[in-house]
Amino acid sequence: MSDFNTRIETALGAMSLRPRPLRAYLEKPGPDFESASASDLDRMLDLLLSTNPNEPARVRFSNLLRSWDNAKNVDWTQTARNSAVRRKAIHEILKSTAEDESRIDLVLPFYSLEEPLIVSEKHQDWYEPKAGIRDYYWSKYVQYLKEKRHWNDVSILTIDNSTRAIVECLGNPESSKAYASRGLVMGYVQSGKTANFAGVVARAADAGYRLIIVLAGTWNILRNQTQRRLDKELLGKELLKNDETYIKKPPSDWDEFLEHGNDPAELGHYAWQRLTRPDIDLKRLKQAIDNLEFERKNKAAPLYHPSNLHTLPVKLLVIKKHAGILSGLIKDLALLSTSLAELPVLVIDDESDQAGLNTVDPRATGKKKRAPTNEGIVELLKLFPRGQYVGYTATPYANALVDPDDPEDLYPKDFIVSLDRPPGYMGVADFFDPLSAYEDLDPDDYGQPEIAYIRRVESDLDQDDDDLQKALRSYVLAGGIKLFRRALKPQHYKSEYFRHHTMLVHTSTSKGAHVTTANRVEELWLKCAFNSPKGLRELGNLWEADHRKVSQAIGNGETLPGSFDDLRPHLAQAIGQIEEGNRIFRVVNSDTDDAPDFGAGPVWKILIGGNKLSRGYTVEGLTVSYYRRVSNTADTLMQMGRWFGFRPGYRDLVRVFLGVKEGKKGDTDLVALFKDVCQMEERFREEIKRYIRVEGAARITPKDIPPLIAISGSLPPTARNKMFNARIKNKNFGGRRSMLTMTxxxxxxxxxxxxxxxxxxxxxxxxxxxxxxxxxxxxxxxxxxxxxxxxxxxxxxxxxxxxxxxxxxxxxxxxxxxxxxxxxxxxxxxxxxxxxxxxxxxxxxxxxxxxxxxxxxxxxxxxxxxxxxxxxxxxxxxxxxxxxxxxxxxxxxxxxxxxxxxxxxxxxxxxxxxxxxxxxxxxxxxxxxxxxxxxxxxxxxxxxxxxxxxxxxxxxxxxxxx
Known part of the structure; x- marks a missing residue:
């Protein structure tokens, strides 16, 4: 067997850049090998196509095959990536027999993936990543996603393609000609944008970008979460060895942090310097200024020369998007002896439609004036002739309305990348059919998303005890089902799927209301008396009337108990985990320091709050949401949807309780509003696709694409102070539908x-x-x-x-x-x-x-x-x-x-x-x-x-x- 492994490793090693005749290379991988027999060849092929997905030979062959399927700009074929034609060309080069071809495609089928949607200015093609050549942190990140987060092949290929497409739009960090870009990446709410920009950061750092600044939202809770995520998934244990945050009291998920095996610098790779920590934003200290300096190894060459660039560490700052912090950073940078004109810089702006855009209408002031945070970002970018700005958002309406004629502002003049909807994602379209009225739906057809997931709340906010109790029962019942699934099939339901189990209650922005709601939730929890005969009977009724029917209709084979009695021991365990500690809830707002640290240990709690639990913040394990807050714009309402995201192993258990008689007059139907924003989102993305995919036309740049934003119902796409550029133009309606309801x-x-x-x-x-x-x-x-x-x-x-x-x-x-x-x-x-x-x-x-x-x-x-x-x-x-x-x-x-x-x-x-x-x-x-x-x-x-x-x-x- 060891001889087989050596042969396989040697043969596949010769194919790292392109496919070669497979049987011939396995038969005699090199001059030092004897020719293998026909039976030995069959046995080696059995290893390559093992039924065990963790067999090393199969993993190696699978990785190679996927890389050939997905290879771009190769000289061994002119076929389209990830297509049947590409796979056929690979088989021809492998000289696969008909039987080999059939076996390979059965065990390792190709995945047909759409190319990322890109609109960009044309500039020099420079980014050609090659395995083993300046791709260390990117390859480690991909390995982490596979091994620690259990991403499947489709997800890996998708992030590979999208992050490469984004980095290709940036300037070459080694170029003698300075190039500063402005770009926008459009994702979906809670769809893995952080994972994507972490991948972009890894690729950019490998390529030569040496100062990377992440503008991570406007709340400490979000900045801290982003910093920790990059620490865990991109930098790894060895680079955190001097950080007391992790070393003094390692978090419960410490085993899931990326590992290099040794300090990457000792392995011959560049180092990272973190100038911020999970609980420490950037501070103006002398030490911080010294840490921002870059020392050239080759004094005769500019900093961007490869002899200097790839010997330098990457300096990482994850900072809050706040005018004061940006001002302090700008002042520190002005004190450096390092030539900023020679420094390749990447600025990632997470939630780029919030806080950073200019909201000062020049028509009102009579002159050009900027909002403080927008001015801070603009002034920061002015320092870097080689600075690349990449905004990330799921609600790009405000970004699309930035003045494109202001050369200093944040309009994405160089590129727009629209990320495909990732596999396994639950977005707004998975919860609502925007063109179906509730009265037309069959209330017994749980195959309809709105019937399956949405629970309409018609009672007044202070008279909704029954609805809130039903939400609490749904939360407990879902927790019990998760534990049942985990106990029955631990290999299928990974421990990280159900480490956290949370419920969200978001009814107001008022901090006083949060306290009142928390007290009421606790009272209703006690009133439910879940462990009593009556409480169990009510859980059983909910199981029969709701969860059993929904899971059977849309569960796609998820494990279900044969009867409610099978759930009882797991319900008791779920209740115990929720009640562990002093409280069943946590209040999360600016008056409390109660935000859960999802890395410190399992969180089975009810989270009660407002804005802090909205835009950008990931509530891990969120299964039941009770939402009754009215929003005035489409982008704000979309960002409130913390229930969007990935729900592995419990998609069928998600429930969203939405008020349908909200507002002072009781005339706001939140279900209808979410349908409106669902339609707005779908139409906006369709418009982008229409203009990107014009065959045979000249290259289209962002300025050539009008931001066609369809206002659905009564919600404007974004705040009025972000829309002062909006006007009306013409449009081709061919092949389109239109329903205007403002009669x-x-x-x-x-x-x-x-x-x-x-x-x-x-x-x-x-x-x-x-x-x-x-x-x-x-x-x-x-x-x-x-x-x-x-x-x-x-x-x-x-x-x-x-x-x-x-x-x-x-x-x-x-x-x-x-x-x-x-x-x-x-x-x-x-x-x-x-x-x-x-x-x-x-x-x-x-x-x-x-x-x-x-x-x-x-x-x-x-x-x-x-x-x-x-x-x-x-x-x-x-x-x-x-x-x-x-x-x-x-x-x-x-x-x-x-x-x-x-x-x-x-x-x-x-x-x-x-x-x-x-x-x-x-x-x-x-x-x-x-x-x-x-x-x-x-x-x-x-x-x-x-x-x-x-x-x-x-x-x-x-x-x-x-």
Whole structure:
């Protein structure tokens, strides 16, 4: 066996840069080896393709195969990375037999991954990482992710590709020509952005960047968490040996810290100098100034010369994003004898849309002025001609609205990288279908995300004992199920999956309210009496009515108890762990020092707080959330979603309790608002993709992409003081859908809209009532009765021109949402190729209230729909109706439909679709006429009508759901 291992190691070692004939190299890896027999070859292949995933030979071969699949700019093939064609080319070079090819692809299949979405200025290609050549910390980081955090191959390939793509956009640290860049990386809330920028830091340090500054949020709790994460996963034990934070009392997860085996400097690699610690932000001390100095080894060469650069240590600062701290750092840097003009610097701005952007509108002040923190970051970057600024955020709306003409500001002029949604991630789209109304959902269908995960809270905030107790029971029950799974299948459910088990209660920003809530939570916990017969009976009822059904519907095979009795001992253990210590809760705000240290030991507690438990802060093990806080902007609301993230082994146990009658008037539905921001996020990312993926077009730079932000419902994308650059431009709607819900409440305007629709239908050709529908890709069949009309572009334009909107929000010459103006411009001035419109009015068997009479044309059944905040209807149509409209308009759909004969007969090229919905909130209300538009695809380039943005140009902020 040892001879086999030597042969395999030698043979695969010769393939580190490219594949070679596998059997031939195994047969005789070198001149010192005798030729192996056919049976020995088979046995070596069995090791390479062992059923044991931890077999060293298989691990080595798997790593090589993945590297070949993912290799970029190689001379041995011109095939696309991570594709079937690439894998076929590899087999040809390996000279795989048909049987070998089949076995390899069965055990080690290739993963089809999308390339990272990149918009960038073109500059010199310089970054060519090679194994064993200036990649030490990056390779150790990847090893850590595999061995300690158990990342799978897909996740490793994804972070490999994305971090490489980001570093490729930076300047070459060894170049004699200085290059300073500004870039933006768009991730998802709680999606592993820290892991990504840790990888970028590792790659950049290996490449030669020697000062790395991480701006880690505005709270100590977040800065400390980020510092500790980099210490643990990137620097490792040997570089922390002099830090009392870790050495005096090693944390409970000390065994999970990265290890080098020896001090990396003694192994021949560069060293790190940490100028900040987990509990120590940057301080202005003489010692700190000395530590910032860089001593050149080759005095005759500049600092950026390779003979100097790669002999120097990397200095790491993780600092709070605060004007005072930035000012102190700038003053310290000004005292250095080191030439900052020669120093390659990387600045990572975590949560870059918060605090660091300029919020001072020059129109208000009459002159250019910066907010203090923005001024600090700008002044810091001015010091470094070789400084690279990379902002990270999951809510990039404010970043997209920075003035691109201000050369010193933080507009991402050089590159935008949109990270793919990582495997295993739970984001806003996993909890909500933004185009489905709650009343249309089947409350017994737990395969629907909103039914599975969301629990609607309708009671007043001070009268919600029953809801809060249900949340507490869900928390206890989930804890018991976690322990049951761990006990039954410890190899499958890793210990780190369930080390922490937390619940979040976020109902207010008031610190006084936090204390009151904590006391009430404790009282309700005692009232639940979980260990009593009554308490256990209530847990059993919840198991039968909720968790068992949800887990069976969406659990994807997660281990479940056969009966509630199987859970009892694990429930007792869960209750004991939650009650361990003096309290079941921790209050986390600026008045307390009670924030949990997730590295110090297991945390099984209920966390109660406000802002400190929002943006950027990771609540480990979060399973149940009780959220009732109203937010005024989309980005703030999204960042409140601490329940987004990775939930390995307990995805099916997540529950989110959301208030649906919040605010002073009780008119704010948080479920509806999250649906709005879900739609806003999806549309923003779709717009970026549209402009990135234009085949055969010239290279697109960030300035060429208008920040098309669709305002869904009543929430603006970001704070008004970050939107003073926003204007309106035109847009290609081809292949898109639009649903604007801001219909008026005033009777006169409602009546006017009935008249507008009447005029449209009178001018249209009636095609009669039809049963439209078909079958979806999942085999489900459906039909919807609908009245159908065919209309012209001119009639539709007249509808858009005449339709009336919410009177309290639109006044003046343009009494309509911005998106309608864009649609009118599109249909009147652009070559949209739409020849006609189908008007489809779905008809219910029974009208909600009296049907609406379209004089001389038809009677239309009315649908019940609820209004959200600011009198906006939340939604008009239904998903199945949209599937029909997508087919009729020729729009690519997530649910492609095989149409029935009536639907198929209606479809024709270049046809738009209008879904028409008379709706009312109460049976006696006057009808509101709602509609949804489906624009057929066209051949217009996506960038039609857009130019490089200047002060005189206009930036798109769409209003309404589109």
């Amino acid at each position: 008026p409440e005033m009777p006169a305007r409602r009546k006017a809209n009935i008249d507008v629709v009447t005029a449209l239908l009178e001018s249209a050709k009636a095609l009669g009532q039809m049963a439209l529908g078909g079958s979806l890709s999942d085999g489900k069949q459906f039909e919807a009765d609908a009245l159908v009309f065919r209309s012209s572009n001119e009639s539709l334009i007249q509808l858009l021109n005449s339709y009336r909107w919410v009177e309290t929000e639109y006044k003046g010459d343009s009494d309509r949402p911005a998106d309608v103006n864009l649609q009118i411009e599109f249909l009147t001035k652009q070559k949209h190729e739409i020849s006609n419109w189908l008007i489809v009015a779905p008809q219910r068997s029974k009208s909600f209230g009296k049907a609406v009479s379209i004089d001389g044309v038809v009677q239309l059944a009315v649908k019940h729909r609820g209004r959200g905040k600011s009198d906006h209807f939340q939604v008009f149509g239904e998903p199945r109706h949209r599937d029909i409209a997508d087919f009729l308009a020729g729009i690519k759909s997530k649910n492609p439909m095989t149409p029935n004969s009536a639907t198929k007969a209606l479809q024709s090229a270049h046809t738009g679709v209008l879904l028409l919905y008379p709706v009312r909130e109460n049976e006696t209300d006057l009808v509101s006429m709602g509609y949804e538009l489906f624009f057929s695809p066209n051949s217009l380039p996506y960038d039609t009508g857009f130019t490089v943005r200047r002060h005189s140009d206009e930036i798109v902020v769409e209003e309404g759901v589109s």
